[in-house]
Amino acid sequence: MEIPTSYDIPHGYAFNGISCGIKQSGEPDLALIVADQLCTSFGAFTQNIIRASSVDWNEKNVGSTRAIIVNSGNANACTGPQGERDTLAMAVETATRLGCTPEQVLVMSTGIIGEVLPMDKMISGIDSITDHPQATPENLSLTSRGFMTSDRFSKVASRRFECDGQEFSILGIAKGAGMIGPKMATMLSVFMTDFPLNRSTENLQWFKRIIDHTFNRISVDGHTSTSDQVVLLSRKVEEVVLGDQAVATFFENLWSASEELAKMIPKDGEGATHLISITVSGPQSEEELATVAKTIADSPLVKTAVFGADPNWGRIVSAAGYSGVDFSPETTTLKLNGFLLYSLGTPATFDAEKVSLSISENEQTEIQLQIGAPIHAATFWTSDLTYEYVKINAEYHT
Amino acid sequence: MEIPTSYDIPHGYAFNGISCGIKQSGEPDLALIVADQLCTSFGAFTQNIIRASSVDWNEKNVGSTRAIIVNSGNANACTGPQGERDTLAMAVETATRLGCTPEQVLVMSTGIIGEVLPMDKMISGIDSITDHPQATPENLSLTSRGFMTSDRFSKVASRRFECDGQEFSILGIAKGAGMIGPKMATMLSVFMTDFPLNRSTENLQWFKRIIDHTFNRISVDGHTSTSDQVVLLSRKVEEVVLGDQAVATFFENLWSASEELAKMIPKDGEGATHLISITVSGPQSEEELATVAKTIADSPLVKTAVFGADPNWGRIVSAAGYSGVDFSPETTTLKLNGFLLYSLGTPATFDAEKVSLSISENEQTEIQLQIGAPIHAATFWTSDLTYEYVKINAEYHT
Numbered sequence: 001m002e003i004p005t006s007y008d009i010p011h012g013y014a015f016n017g018i019s020c021g022i023k024q025s026g027e028p029d030l031a032l033i034v035a036d037q038l039c040t041s042f043g044a045f046t047q048n049i050i051r052a053s054s055v056d057w058n059e060k061n062v063g064s065t066r067a068i069i070v071n072s073g074n075a076n077a078c079t080g081p082q083g084e085r086d087t088l089a090m091a092v093e094t095a096t097r098l099g100c101t102p103e104q105v106l107v108m109s110t111g112i113i114g115e116v117l118p119m120d121k122m123i124s125g126i127d128s129i130t131d132h133p134q135a136t137p138e139n140l141s142l143t144s145r146g147f148m149t150s151d152r153f154s155k156v157a158s159r160r161f162e163c164d165g166q167e168f169s170i171l172g173i174a175k176g177a178g179m180i181g182p183k184m185a186t187m188l189s190v191f192m193t194d195f196p197l198n199r200s201t202e203n204l205q206w207f208k209r210i211i212d213h214t215f216n217r218i219s220v221d222g223h224t225s226t227s228d229q230v231v232l233l234s235r236k237v238e239e240v241v242l243g244d245q246a247v248a249t250f251f252e253n254l255w256s257a258s259e260e261l262a263k264m265i266p267k268d269g270e271g272a273t274h275l276i277s278i279t280v281s282g283p284q285s286e287e288e289l290a291t292v293a294k295t296i297a298d299s300p301l302v303k304t305a306v307f308g309a310d311p312n313w314g315r316i317v318s319a320a321g322y323s324g325v326d327f328s329p330e331t332t333t334l335k336l337n338g339f340l341l342y343s344l345g346t347p348a349t350f351d352a353e354k355v356s357l358s359i360s361e362n363e364q365t366e367i368q369l370q371i372g373a374p375i376h377a378a379t380f381w382t383s384d385l386t387y388e389y390v391k392i393n394a395e396y397h398t
Numbered sequence: 399m400e401i402p403t404s405y406d407i408p409h410g411y412a413f414n415g416i417s418c419g420i421k422q423s424g425e426p427d428l429a430l431i432v433a434d435q436l437c438t439s440f441g442a443f444t445q446n447i448i449r450a451s452s453v454d455w456n457e458k459n460v461g462s463t464r465a466i467i468v469n470s471g472n473a474n475a476c477t478g479p480q481g482e483r484d485t486l487a488m489a490v491e492t493a494t495r496l497g498c499t500p501e502q503v504l505v506m507s508t509g510i511i512g513e514v515l516p517m518d519k520m521i522s523g524i525d526s527i528t529d530h531p532q533a534t535p536e537n538l539s540l541t542s543r544g545f546m547t548s549d550r551f552s553k554v555a556s557r558r559f560e561c562d563g564q565e566f567s568i569l570g571i572a573k574g575a576g577m578i579g580p581k582m583a584t585m586l587s588v589f590m591t592d593f594p595l596n597r598s599t600e601n602l603q604w605f606k607r608i609i610d611h612t613f614n615r616i617s618v619d620g621h622t623s624t625s626d627q628v629v630l631l632s633r634k635v636e637e638v639v640l641g642d643q644a645v646a647t648f649f650e651n652l653w654s655a656s657e658e659l660a661k662m663i664p665k666d667g668e669g670a671t672h673l674i675s676i677t678v679s680g681p682q683s684e685e686e687l688a689t690v691a692k693t694i695a696d697s698p699l700v701k702t703a704v705f706g707a708d709p710n711w712g713r714i715v716s717a718a719g720y721s722g723v724d725f726s727p728e729t730t731t732l733k734l735n736g737f738l739l740y741s742l743g744t745p746a747t748f749d750a751e752k753v754s755l756s757i758s759e760n761e762q763t764e765i766q767l768q769i770g771a772p773i774h775a776a777t778f779w780t781s782d783l784t785y786e787y788v789k790i791n792a793e794y795h796t
Contacts, residue, residue: 050719050727078712078727080744113712114745179699179713181720221698223713224720300619300698300783301577301791308792314476314511315577315621321448322579322622329448329476346478347512385698387788393699394706394784 007140008160010169010194012036012235014133017146020125022073022111022118030125031146033173033190034067034098034133039233040197041065041106042207044215046228052077053087054107055229063199065233066104068190069094069126072149072175076109076117077226086117093123097130108188110175110227111149140171147175147188150392152268157260159253163246168195170253174230174261178270178393180220181298189215189230189261195250196242197234206251207232214258217290218381220269221389222298262381267363269383270392274306274359276382278367280320281374288325292371293380295323303385309360311352313341320369327371335368405538406558408567408592410434410633412531415544418523420471420509420516428523429544431571431588432465432496432531437631438595439463439504440602442609444626450475451485452505453627461597463631464502466588467492467524470547470573471509472516475624484515491521495528506586508573508625509547538569545573545586548790550666555658557651561644566593568651572628572659576668576791578618579696587613587628587659593648594640595632604649605630612656615688616779618667619787620696660779665761667781668790672704672757674780676765678718679772686723690769691778693721701783707758709750711739718767725769733766 013035017028043062045055052075069090076083091102133139144154155174160167174189197203215230267275278293296302299319305312313334334342337358339350359365411433415426441460443453450473467488474481489500507515531537542552553572558565572587595601613628665673676691694700697717703710711732732740735756737748757763
C-alpha cells in the first residue's frame with residue numbers, strides 16, 4: 001500500500017525514515033519525527049511488567065516533547081542495564097543534533113526481544129536522519145516504513161477539520177502485525193497535530209478514553225508486547241484560544257483516526273486473511289461487554305473457523321461462555337455477517353453454504369452477539385488464524 | 399496406541415464401547431461404564447456458563463452412581479430444551495435397561511456443539527451396549543475409543559496399590575485434543591476404583607485439589623469447553639474399614655494417575671508435535687505461579703516458537719510479564735531444556751543451535767522460569783501450535 005499524497009500534514013512537523021543497517025532487507029529501520037517547537041505530549045504505555053527501557057524513558061519524560069526517534073528490527077527489550085544506556089544514548093544523540101534536551105526526545109524501539117542494539121549503526125543513523133527531515137509525502141512514506149517489523153503495509157491516517165474558522169490537522173502513524181494483545185495501549189503509534197492542547201485532566205482523560213476504545217480493542221495473538229506505546233504530539237500556539245466545542249471536535253477527529261489506524265493492525269495481522277469485527281451488546285457494563293468480545297477474539301477455534309469460512313457458531317457462543325461475564329443462554333442471540341445463527345438459546349435454521357460464502361468472499365467478518373437487552377455495546381477487532389501465521393512465527397526468529 | 403493388557407482393572411466394574419452411527423467413520427461413539435452396585439461418585443464440571451445439558455444433569459445427580467453413558471461426535475450443547483429432553487432420555491433408557499433409577503446414571507456427550515442428537519440411533523445403541531458390558535482389555539479399548547473425538551490416541555491410566563494388606567486399583571479414561579482450556583475440570587474423564595470412599599468434606603477437598611493440579615493445569619487452545627467433566631466412581635464395600643494412611647495412599651495414587659492422564663491431552667493436542675511443560679517458581683503463591691505458567695502456555699507466539707524449534711526466549715519472558723502477577727526482571731531466570739537463556743534480567747550467552755536441536759529432537763520441551771526465590775512452584779502443560787492445528791480447525795467442521 002503506497003502512501004497517497006492526500007494525507008493532511010499538520011503545520012510545524014517534519015519527518016524522515018532511513019535504513020541504518022538493522023534490517024538485513026535494507027528497508028527503512030530508523031524514523032524521526034520532529035516539531036519546530038516544543039509540543040505538549042500525551043502517552044499510553046504497555047502494562048507488561050517486562051518492558052523495554054524506551055517505554056520507561058518515555059513514561060518518565062512524556063509531557064513536553066520536541067522529537068521522537070524510532071527504530072525497528074530490534075526492540076531493545078530484556079537487555080538489562082546495557083539496554084537502558086542505549087536508550088539514553090539515542091535520546092542524547094538526537095537532542096544534541098536538534099538542539100534540545102534529551103528529556104525532550106522520546107525513544108521507541110520495536111523488533112526482536114533480547115538482542116543488544118548495534119549502537120555504532122544507530123549513532124551514525126541518527127546523525128544522518130536529523131539532517132533533512134521534511135514534511136513531504138515521500139518522507140511520510142519512508143517514516144511509516146521505518147516503524148514496520150512484520151507489517152505487510154504501512155499504517156497512516158489523517159483528519160482535517162475546522163474550529164472557529166481555523167483549520168487543523170491530525171496525522172497518525174502506527175505499526176503492528178504480531179504480538180498484539182494490548183493492555184492500555186498497543187504497539188507503536190504516533191499522532192501529530194497542530195491543534196493546541198494542554199495536559200489538563202480532562203484532555204488526559206479524553207486521550208485515555210480514545211485509546212481504550214481503539215488501540216485497546218484489537219488483538220492478533222493476545223500476546224501483550226514489551227514495547228506498546230501510543231504518543232500524541234500537539235504543537236502549542238500561544239495566541240490561539242479555542243472553546244470547549246473546538247476541543248470536542250478535536251477529540252472526535254482523533255477518535256475516528258485512532259479507530260481507523262487501530263483496525264489496520266489486525267487487518268495486517270500476521271498471516272491474516274480476514275479482519276474480524278466482534279460487537280457484543282447487552283445490559284451489562286461496556287467493560288464487561290468488551291471482555292466478552294475480547295474472549296471471542298482470542299479463541300484460536302473462532303479464528304481458525306473464520307479462516308476456514310466455517311459458520312461454526314458453537315465456538316463463538318462457547319467462548320462467550322467462559323469470558324467470566326454473567327449472562328443466560330436464553331437471552332443470547334448470534335448473527336454472523338447478518339445471518340441469524342443462534343436465537344435465544346436455540347440453534348437457528350440457516351443456509352450454511354450461504355453463510356460460508358459470505359465469509360470467504362469478504363475481507364471482513366462481522367460477528368454480532370446480543371447477550372440480553374442491547375442497552376450497551378462494545379466492539380473488538382481481531383484477525384483470523386492461518387497457516388501463514390504459524391509459518392511466520394515458527395520459521396522466522398522475530 | 400493400543401491398550402496394553404496390563405492395565406489394572408478394579409473389581410466390580412464392566413464397560414463397553416460400540417458404534418451407534420453418530421461418527422461416519424464407524425469408530426465407537428457410544429460407551430458404557432457400569433458397576434455391580436451403587437458407587438460413591440465425585441465430579442468436577444466446566445465453569446463455562448454455556449454448558450451442555452448433560453453437565454447440568456450430572457452436577458445435580460453426582461454422589462450416588464451406578465453407571466455412566468457416554469457418547470462422542472455430538473456434544474448436545476446449545477441445543478435448548480430439546481437437548482435437555484435428550485439427556486434425560488439417555489439416562490432413562492440406560493437406567494431401565496440396568497434396573498436402577500435415572501438419577502443413578504450420569505450422562506456425558508462430547509463432539510460438535512449446536513446439533514441435535516439422533517435419538518433413534520442413541521436409544522437402539524443404548525439397548526445394545528447395556529447387553530454385554532465386560533471387564534476385558536478388549537472392552538476397555540472399545541470404551542476408551544468411544545470417548546474420542548479429534549484424539550489421535552486413546553487415554554487410559556491405572557494404578558495398583560496395597561493398604562492394610564488389601565489390594566486396590568484405580569482405572570482412569572480420558573478424552574480431549576481440542577477446545578482444551580480448563581476452568582475447574584477439562585473434557586471427559588472417568589476414574590473407577592474399588593477403594594471405598596465416602597463423600598466426606600475431606601475427600602471432596604482432596605478430589606478438587608487433585609483436579610486443580612492435573613486436569614486444570616493443561617491447555618491446548620485455551621478455549622474452555624461446554625462439556626468438561628471428570629468423574630470418580632468408588633465402589634462402597636461396607637465391611638472394609640481403612641485408616642487415614644490408606645486414604646492418603648489412595649489419593650496419592652489418584653493424583654499420579656490424574657497427572658498421567660491429563661498430560662496425555664496436550665501431548666495429543668490437535669496437530670501437536672511437542673508436549674510443553676512449564677514450571678514457574680518463586681516466592682509468590684502457587685496460584686499466582688500457575689497463572690504465570692498458564693499465560694506462557696496460552697501464548698501462540700511461544701507455541702509456534704516451540705514448533706519451529708526456535709529458542710526465542712523473549713516471547714516466554716514477555717508472556718510472563720503480562721500475566722498480571724507482580725515480579726521483577728532483575729530476579730528472573732529462564733531455562734529451556736536445561737539451557738540457561740536469561741539470567742537475572744540480562745540475556746545469557748548460549749549456543750542457539752544446541753538449544754534448537756534439544757527442542758526438535760525431543761517430544762517434550764521443558765520451560766523453567768524462576769521469578770524470585772523458588773519457595774513455591776507450579777507446573778502447567780500445553781502443546782505447540784502447528785500448521786496441522788490450523789488445518790484441523792479450519793478445514794473440518796468439528
